[in-house]
Amino acid sequence: MTVRIGVIGTGMIGQDHIRRLTHVITGTEVTAVCDLDTARAEEVAASVGARALPTGGAVIDAADVDAVVVTSWGPTHAEHVLAAIAAGKPVFCEKPLATTAEDCLKIVSAETAHGSRLVQVGFMRRYDAGYREMRQVITSGAIGAPLMVHCAHRNATVPESYTSAMAAQDTAVHEIDVLRWLLDDEIRTVQVLRPRRTSKRYAHLQDPQIMLFETAEGVRIDLEVFVNCQYGYDIQCETVGEEGLVRLPDPAGVAVRSAGRHSTAVLQDWKGRFENAFDTEFREWAETVAAGTEPTGPSAWDGYAATVITDALVQALESGEIVHVDALKERPAFYGGASR
Ligand code: NAD
């Protein structure tokens, strides 16, 4: 069976996912798209033999759309996800699930009322081979109980529109999701330290930031977010346990010996770093849609938890205090199971 997909938002990542669903994943085709920029939607639709429709609602309701991918701007995600649930169609939503915890909870309620999972959130790191192996090592007990995690999330540069709060909302949100999943634990407190600011940034921005987390089990996590590091896109993660440690590998690259140096290139953006993860994410999602089963990736509950924790980080950045993530509700049985 070919899964027919409608895509809402044909910007940067929307186009990348449309390419993936058309040329990389077998058993999927994009049949309808839309964008506020109708000329862009027409152009993208024509490139893959799809139809450009006027609104997200029209894409969701189209008879030749079995499942929906939401890649529009974050503040518009909730309305599209809620409409897809109302139509009873599986929906893959790029992060964030919604920009407010209240909207995330509306989605959780609608999905719970529907009676089975329809929503998957685009936290693609759970599909990265390195993170998956790290999780296996942790769950196997090979390094003993995890005690500490050291992480870094560095981007070469960000545009002027990037704000200090986005270090949590747009960037650290990936670590928040993947760490909850890696440790099978919940984040209970957050704090943000403000190091000396790099001069290579727009004046309004606090960059870098050091984020500190404590989990329910007492694991301490430090995360450096540095989005104008200049040298490339660099993701680091090391989990230290009672009997050993496990560290993410650097992406493979040839070693060059030249002009008296031995070097390996550093990737420049997240697209290259997580390309295989995005492919696996969509392959596994499409398989569940084709089989008519529930998605197995990050749930609406994970999307909700990530938004509550990023809200706490923004509060911690502003106050300089340790913030307790008290707003996070207990995970309902509907979203229960072994993994978060
Ligand atoms: P973008 O601005 O390049 O594209 C978004 C597109 O959505 C634009 O073309 C815009 O016109 C369209 N749009 C906005 N509201 C719409 C609506 N109501 N209906 C139809 N179209 C609408 O942005 P982007 O970089 O592609 O990011 C899109 C989403 O993907 C964001 O939520 C972002 O956080 C997420 N994202 C995720 C990752 C990742 O690593 N998983 C990476 C980049 C972006």
Ligand code: ISE
């Ligand atoms: C971007 O939106 C992403 O999602 C990338 O994965 C992340 O590394 C980057 O910092 C964000 O701006």
